[in-house]
Amino acid sequence: MIDDPATPLWRGAIALRIVTFLFAAANVIANQSGQPGYERPWLAWTTLGVMALWSVFTSRAYSTTWGRRWPVVLADLALTCGLMSLSPLIMSDHQLLTLNVPLITTIWASVPAVALGALGGAAAGFVGGLTVGLFTYLSKGVPSLDLLRDVVLLAGAGMIVGMASATARRSAVRLAQALRAEAATAERERLARSIHDSVLQVLARVRKRGLEVGGEAAELAQLAGEQEVALRNLVAAAPADSTVDGEVDLRPGLQLLATPRVQVSTPATQVMLAAATAGELTSLVREALSNVDKHAGPGARAWVLLEDLGDEVVLSVRDDGPGIPDGRIASAAAEGRMGIEKSIKGRVEALGGALELQTGPGEGTEWEVRVFREGAAR
Secondary structure: OOOOOOHHHHHHHHHHHHHHHHHHHHHHHHHHHOOOOOOOHHHHHHHHHHHHHHHHHHHHHHOOOOOOOHHHHHHHHHHHHHHHOOHHHHOOHHHHHHOOOOOOOHHHHHHHHHHHHHHHOHHHHHHHHHHHHHHHHHHHOOOOHHHHHHHHHHHHHHHHHHHHHHHHHHHHHHHHHHHHHHHHHHHHHHHHHHHHHOHHHHHHHHHHHHHHHOOHHHHHHHHHHHHHHHHHHHHHOOOOOEOOOOEEEOHHHHHOOOEOOEEEEOOOOOOEEEHHHHHHHHHHHHHHHHHHHHHOOOOOOEEEEEEEOOOEEEEEEEEOOOOOOOOHHHHHHHOOOOHHHHHHHHHHHHOOOEEEEEEOOOOOEEEEEEEEOOOOOO
């Protein structure tokens, strides 16, 4: 099992709980012997005993996976606020309102905000700090600048710990993805060497010998050549990768579309898009290449170019076929053949992108698709 990336924060919460309990114990001892003392000393010692037992329990719980769950942390918050609410019963009015005497829980009450931040992120830590601050106000009964300062510190501490835990978890996910990609690349290189020394050499020999013999052997040679190119593209394609935000690399899906008649050019670096967007663009290119096979003739060639311009991704599909006659797309749509209208234009419209067609008799056909990343200006 992979350790929780926020484990150092949980250990910090445990250390904070121990240190703050010792401070709370010193506070009870000091105010027990001082003048004026507690109204109900027995309740103060009982509360301190409960705090000691709960400190032992939470220290054990937060050091293991089973204790880093919402029921345990919320129970910690509830018990802490409940013990804090006993302060008006323990302390005298003079201690509570006039003297600068801490509540019975003192800074021991800050731990739930830290634990909530470590578990649920910045928002949970912030809410936890506000909750403890609210109960501090209800226990004191009188607003003050010192009280406001404590609330801000509690909420801020919980939020900062939450931000740190979220960052740690994101970093761990990205590190795991990088390690998987590195392992996949290494395995791909090993397979490429193995395939090159066996399968690809056999296919290349079959292709060469078939072309020399001619006849039906030439057809087999052509098939062997196509399989050789497809296998080389499969081995050379970038490994599939994804992020914690659900983005994937667009390049591998496009690279697998390469054939002896189709050349695919992609950037050397990843082109990350939402998984749904990448799937739609890959399907769009596959449909455009299918149209080349159907309408451009058996000898037509095609080129696929992918460009990453930062705010937008540009995808071009060009062929050297006879081109599309004027009005042909509209007439096909009127006849019920909706390949271009739905599979190409429809996909681009659904993605909120821009589509441009350049074609003419004898000039081939080029589709240029622009898809904008989130937040980029159209």
